[in-house]
Every structure is written in C-alpha cells, then in structure tokens.
Amino acid sequence: xxxxxxxxxxxxxxxxxxxxxxxxxxxxxxxxxxxxxxxxxxxxxxxxxxxxxxxxxxxxxxxxxxxxxxxxxxxxxxxxxxxxxxxxxxxxxxxxxxxxxxxxxxxxxxx
Amino acid sequence: xxxxxxxxxxxxxxxxxxxxxxxxxxxxxxxxxxxxxxxxxxxxxxxxxxxxxxxxxxxxxxxxxxxxxxxxxxxxxxxxxxxxxxxxxxxxxxxxxxxxxxxxxxxxxxxxx
Numbered sequence: 001x002x003x004x005x006x007x008x009x010x011x012x013x014x015x016x017x018x019x020x021x022x023x024x025x026x027x028x029x030x031x032x033x034x035x036x037x038x039x040x041x042x043x044x045x046x047x048x049x050x051x052x053x054x055x056x057x058x059x060x061x062x063x064x065x066x067x068x069x070x071x072x073x074x075x076x077x078x079x080x081x082x083x084x085x086x087x088x089x090x091x092x093x094x095x096x097x098x099x100x101x102x103x104x105x106x107x108x109x110x111x
Numbered sequence: 112x113x114x115x116x117x118x119x120x121x122x123x124x125x126x127x128x129x130x131x132x133x134x135x136x137x138x139x140x141x142x143x144x145x146x147x148x149x150x151x152x153x154x155x156x157x158x159x160x161x162x163x164x165x166x167x168x169x170x171x172x173x174x175x176x177x178x179x180x181x182x183x184x185x186x187x188x189x190x191x192x193x194x195x196x197x198x199x200x201x202x203x204x205x206x207x208x209x210x211x212x213x214x215x216x217x218x219x220x221x222x223x224x
C-alpha cells in the first residue's frame with residue numbers, strides 16, 4: 001500500500017488559514033487522496049477526498065500537486081473547533097478498498 | 112438517521128472473559144469495518160465486511176471474531192480478553208451514493224484487567 005508522510009504537529013492562529021501538507025510519493029494512478037479528522041474523544045470524521053483536481057467543500061479545500069506526489073488540506077479560517085488530528089490517507093475506490101490510518105498531524109489552534 | 116451507533120460506550124473486563132461489541136448503522140451501507148486505536152496511535156483495521164454474509168481480516172484480526180448476518184449489524188466478539196486488547200474500538204460504515212465517505216461511530220472504550 002502506498003504510504004503518506006505528514007508532519008507530527010502544526011500550530012495556527014484562530015481565524016487564519018491553515019495549510020496541512022501530505023507527501024505521497026509512491027501514490028498509484030488509482031489511489032484517491034482522503035482526509036479525515038478526529039476531534040478529541042470522538043471517532044474520525046470525513047473531511048474531503050480527491051483524485052487529480054483540486055476539490056472544495058463546506059469544510060475545506062484539497063489542493064493536489066500536478067504529479068500527485070503531494071497534497072495540501074486547506075482550512076480557510078481556522079476555529080478552535082478545528083483543533084484535531086488530521087489524517088491523510090490513500091485508497092483506491094471500490095467495494096474492497098480499505099482506509100489505513102497513520103498517526104496523522106495534530107493541529108493546535110491558538111485563540 | 113442515527114448514523115453509526117456503538118454499544119457499550121465503556122466496558123471493563125477481566126482477563127479471559129468474552130464479550131461482544133455491538134455496531135449498527137441505519138444508512139443501508141454495504142461496507143462496515145472495525146478499528147482499534149491505542150493511545151497516541153492511528154487507527155488499525157481489525158475486520159471488515161463488504162456485505163451481509165461476507166467478512167475478511169484486516170491488519171490486526173487475532174483475538175477477534177466478526178459476523179455479518181444483516182446489512183445493519185456488524186458485532187465484534189472478543190473470544191478471551193487480554194490486557195493487550197485494552198483500546199478504543201471504532202466501528203465504521205460506508206456505501207450508497209457517497210462511497211468514499213466513511214462514517215464512524217462514537218467508539219467503545221475497553222479496559223481489560
């Protein structure tokens with residue numbers, strides 16, 4: 001399985017944009033890039049996913065490099081509630097595809 | 112929709128006891144899975160199912176059994192609990208029109224003494 005590399009932690013200020021990087025140099029052509037986050041004492045929740053093009057939804061934006069070897073999750077305006085562990089995961093689409101979680105990146109948000 | 116529900120929320124077992132963690136979803140999702148999360152770690156896949164009657168092993172299946180007799184339910188059975196199984200267990204499901212979005216339950220915190 002292709003692996004992802006994320007920094008261990010990152011800090012941001014409230015109401016400022018946050019860019020969370022993820023490297024995945026061994027990504028295959030069929031791998032989707034998924035992002036999940038886990039708030040303290042909760043189960044993970046889906047944030048966004050993409051294949052080749054940049055993606056936007058109500059929670060975040062996903063910027064994917066042209067060679068697909070890296071991606072960046074963008075939170076446009078961090079709030080205290082965004083403090084969480086963010087996981088970048090590669091997985092092909094399909095009924096049997098599995099999500100393999102690494103340690104993720106811990107985002108702290110300063111008031 | 113209640114989404115993915117798990118019971119119990121907390122459980123304390125003695126070594127050697129058996130128990131079943133319950134998981135149910137009301138979204139008619141085909142795919143369901145069980146993960147465990149140890150302190151400071153990411154989630155590790157225990158077992159998964161792509162539909163009723165079909166189950167398969169994940170990354171850390173030893174000591175756990177699963178069955179999928181209905182689309183809605185996916186119980187996880189600990190055969191003989193060991194302290195190494197102390198962890199937080201998450202059930203998840205996905206399917207339908209948003210197949211790439213996996214929904215997680217709130218978790219069961221299990222302590223084995």
